[in-house]
Amino acid sequence: MLFIINERLPVMVVPFLEAALTYQRIESLSGKLLMTDELIRFFSKRTPDELEVLVRLTMGEVRPGYEGIEIGVAEKLVVKALYQVTMVPVDEIEKGRKTVGDIGLLTEEIMKRKMQMSLFSEPLTTERVFGNLEKMARVEGRSSQDLKLKMVAELLHDASPLEARYIVRIVCQKMRLGIADMTIIDALSYLFTPGFEKASLDLMSGSGLEKLHPLAERLPERSTSVLYSLMERLSIPKKEGIPPDEASRALAILEDLKGSIQKNREKIVRAYNIHPDIGYLAHLLSLSGMSAVESIMVTPFIPLRAMLGERLSSIGDIIEKMGGKAALEYKYDGLRVQAHIAREKDGTKIRLYSRQLEDITEQFPDVVEFLRNGFQCSSAIVEGECVPIDPDSSSFMPFQMISRRRGRKHDLAENIDQVPVVLVLFDCLFLDGRDLTTEPYLTRRDSIGEAFGGIKEEIDPEKGLVLSKMEIVDEASKGEEFFLRALEDGCEGVMAKSVSDQSVYQAGSRGWLWIKYKRDYRSELSDTLDLVVVGAFHGSGRRKGTYGALLMAVLDDVSGEFHTLCKLGSGFNDEDLAVIKEIIDEERGERENVWKNVFSKMEVDVHVKPEKVLEVVGAEITFSPNHTCSFNRMREGYGLALRFPRFTGRYRDDKGPLEATTEREVESLYSLQNRVISEKLPERGEEPGNDHHQ
DNA sequence: GTTGACTGCCC
DNA sequence: ATTCTGC
DNA sequence: GCAGAATGGGCAGTCAAC
Numbered sequence: 001m002l003f004i005i006n007e008r009l010p011v012m013v014v015p016f017l018e019a020a021l022t023y024q025r026i027e028s029l030s031g032k033l034l035m036t037d038e039l040i041r042f043f044s045k046r047t048p049d050e051l052e053v054l055v056r057l058t059m060g061e062v063r064p065g066y067e068g069i070e071i072g073v074a075e076k077l078v079v080k081a082l083y084q085v086t087m088v089p090v091d092e093i094e095k096g097r098k099t100v101g102d103i104g105l106l107t108e109e110i111m112k113r114k115m116q117m118s119l120f121s122e123p124l125t126t127e128r129v130f131g132n133l134e135k136m137a138r139v140e141g142r143s144s145q146d147l148k149l150k151m152v153a154e155l156l157h158d159a160s161p162l163e164a165r166y167i168v169r170i171v172c173q174k175m176r177l178g179i180a181d182m183t184i185i186d187a188l189s190y191l192f193t194p195g196f197e198k199a200s201l202d203l204m205s206g207s208g209l210e211k212l213h214p215l216a217e218r219l220p221e222r223s224t225s226v227l228y229s230l231m232e233r234l235s236i237p238k239k240e241g242i243p244p245d246e247a248s249r250a251l252a253i254l255e256d257l258k259g260s261i262q263k264n265r266e267k268i269v270r271a272y273n274i275h276p277d278i279g280y281l282a283h284l285l286s287l288s289g290m291s292a293v294e295s296i297m298v299t300p301f302i303p304l305r306a307m308l309g310e311r312l313s314s315i316g317d318i319i320e321k322m323g324g325k326a327a328l329e330y331k332y333d334g335l336r337v338q339a340h341i342a343r344e345k346d347g348t349k350i351r352l353y354s355r356q357l358e359d360i361t362e363q364f365p366d367v368v369e370f371l372r373n374g375f376q377c378s379s380a381i382v383e384g385e386c387v388p389i390d391p392d393s394s395s396f397m398p399f400q401m402i403s404r405r406r407g408r409k410h411d412l413a414e415n416i417d418q419v420p421v422v423l424v425l426f427d428c429l430f431l432d433g434r435d436l437t438t439e440p441y442l443t444r445r446d447s448i449g450e451a452f453g454g455i456k457e458e459i460d461p462e463k464g465l466v467l468s469k470m471e472i473v474d475e476a477s478k479g480e481e482f483f484l485r486a487l488e489d490g491c492e493g494v495m496a497k498s499v500s501d502q503s504v505y506q507a508g509s510r511g512w513l514w515i516k517y518k519r520d521y522r523s524e525l526s527d528t529l530d531l532v533v534v535g536a537f538h539g540s541g542r543r544k545g546t547y548g549a550l551l552m553a554v555l556d557d558v559s560g561e562f563h564t565l566c567k568l569g570s571g572f573n574d575e576d577l578a579v580i581k582e583i584i585d586e587e588r589g590e591r592e593n594v595w596k597n598v599f600s601k602m603e604v605d606v607h608v609k610p611e612k613v614l615e616v617v618g619a620e621i622t623f624s625p626n627h628t629c630s631f632n633r634m635r636e637g638y639g640l641a642l643r644f645p646r647f648t649g650r651y652r653d654d655k656g657p658l659e660a661t662t663e664r665e666v667e668s669l670y671s672l673q674n675r676v677i678s679e680k681l682p683e684r685g686e687e688p689g690n691d692h693h694q
Numbered sequence: 695g696t697t698g699a700c701t702g703c704c705c
Numbered sequence: 706a707t708t709c710t711g712c
Numbered sequence: 713g714c715a716g717a718a719t720g721g722g723c724a725g726t727c728a729a730c
Contacts (some may be wrong), residue, residue, distance in 0.1 A: 032712065032715080145700095145727060174717095175703060179712095183716055241719085310713095311707090335704065356703070399705065403723045405703055410725085417711055510714090542710090543718060569719030570707050619705095619706085622721070643705085646721055 016124035039187035048286035064277035066357035081152035086114035101544025104169040111161040121158035189265035208246040273507035303353040305508030313521040315479035332388030370464030381430035391461040396490035426468035439507040493518035535604030571647030613652035618642035621670040
């Protein structure tokens with residue numbers, strides 16, 4: 001199935017300018033329907049191969065994400081290429097990045113200024129752009145950076161400024177058009193729903209609809225706006241001077257059509273969720289129509305998109321949302337793993353996929369062994385969280401431990417010894433040839449036991465397979481108790497799961513059948529921090545012209561220095577962004593003037609005098625190689641940082657920088673973060689709060 | 695051979 | 706991961 | 713409520729530069 005586009009025939013001739021103009025129009029529009037119309041127009045009347053390439057380009061990809069093919073080019077390399085093409089000095093380009101806030105737009109501007117000489121260039125085709133992207137993804141080894149750079153430069157050289165904008169964005173995989181996978185699927189569902197032509201003819205042939213003929217004639221364009229405005233006008237027949245019975249007949253035809261589009265959209269979405277490659281689906285649709293897409297089924301060794309959960313901040317709300325009853329499961333802090341297993345003639349084949357569906361089998365041979373030993377059926381897809389454990393105490397280790405295994409290629413054997421893991425299973429999506437994604441939660445959970453007989457909720461480092469701890473609750477107090485126990489046992493929180501008959505596995509979507517509930521969603525359980533702004537970073541995209549993130553520090557009240565704990569870029573609304581810009585522009589200054597008592601390893605765009613205090617909340621304190629809070633005090637060579645930091649919306653104008661959270665306070669939060677919980681718990685008669693951070 | 699910038703992918 | 710926004 | 717786009721900490725790998 002691995003093919004190389006260049007080798008396919010026929011050669012396509014879609015000018016890249018057409019793509020660029022389409023993208024430009026999409027960006028300038030507001031309203032998803034209008035954007036969809038542009039896409040529809042762009043995608044229509046293409047061969048299957050052309051369509052596939054156009055879809056991939058629009059997604060900013062060469063191959064589906066799960067194949068793990070990397071272009072390996074991002075902003076820094078683009079800056080170099082841009083320099084090669086325009087001879088505008090790198091530091092000038094860098095300066096522009098800060099004011100323009102979008103590497104694509106910046107490229108366009110610089111090209112406009114500097115490119116009078118490219119009259120002899122060859123017009124770009126989408127094929128050529130795509131072909132170069134593929135080459136970029138393929139090259140590696142010595143001088144590969146140079147080659148990639150040359151390929152970007154080559155495209156830029158032949159591109160008009162507008163085309164350059166999008167080449168750069170495609171290369172960096174940041175299209176920011178306001179459309180992405182779901183809107184492309186929308187467009188495809190319009191394009192491949194049959195019946196537009198017939199509806200058009202029907203409307204044209206009826207009597208009394210003459211006023212609508214110009215629109216009805218356009219139906220085969222498959223534009224959303226044509227369909228919607230026809231329907232709107234037919235719904236007010238009197239005003240339009242149309243016979244009511246004619247109108248309702250016509251309306252019924254269009255309702256019908258709209259219904260089919262909706263149904264087809266759902267079918268394509270379903271296909272996408274169980275075969276997450278839109279380029280492939282587009283090709284298939286173009287070649288064989290909807291029926292081919294409908295026949296796509298859940299298949300071992302094709303990873304499904306993971307189901308995600310919504311969030312709520314109280315157990316009571318969760319139980320209410322789920323109709324009075326919910327299953328609560330521990331939410332383990334590790335790597336999400338989708339395991340595909342099948343017995344074959346020459347043994348049991350097993351592959352592991354990450355949440356983004358990358359193949360991570362090679363990094364976890366121990367997990368593969370656990371699965372092989374425990375598996376009692378013929379084929380299955382199961383899902384779980386791979387968590388690092390301390391085998392002596394059977395307690396969980398911090399997330400940072402397992403990060404050391406993810407993606408590792410070297411010294412695997414030692415690494416496996418250093419970071420033992422177990423796989424905590426929580427779902428079963430496929431068993432012995434049967435697709436279970438449409439079965440309710442409790443059925444799927446039972447199937448885990450069927451696949452792995454004797455699997456238990458207790459951690460068994462030898463066996464390596466664990467069933468996620470679960471309890472069905474119908475009152476908040478019971479749920480709270482379970483939640484606190486989860487925290488005590490070293491988990492992030494709980495995942496509530498609907499136990500209704502409708503509780504299917506919603507691959508790829510974030511619905512209300514699963515609801516996340518974490519400690520830091522609850523203010524009583526997570527302390528907020530009052531941090532001092534010491535630096536700022538220019539924003540990009542919709543944050544251009546304001547600061548995208550701030551560098552935040554604590555006070556070391558012994559030395560009077562400010563030490564950094566995190567950057568902060570989440571939790572700001574538009575007003576906050578504007579206010580913060582003013583604050584910073586007031587306090588900013590030259591490094592040597594304003595950073596006399598600031599100790600930071602991190603470079604910033606703008607140095608800020610430690611003055612303003614903002615309230616920040618995060619999930620937990622971790623060791624940090626980048627931040628200077630408590631540097632060398634808790635661990636040699638490391639400081640402390642805040643995981644998942646965000647602004648609470650509260651400006652602590654009542655506090656000066658000397659009243660900010662101190663380094664010592666952060667240290668004590670770090671030491672206490674696992675114990676505080678157990679003090680709030682009733683006795684359990686088991687081991688006391690396990691301080692799982694060694 | 696070692697280091698550091700850059701990139702991509704985990705959360 | 707979390708959060709905000711436009712529709 | 714959905715889809716999209718801002719942003720966080722931190723890890724490993726790759727490659728260029730030393």
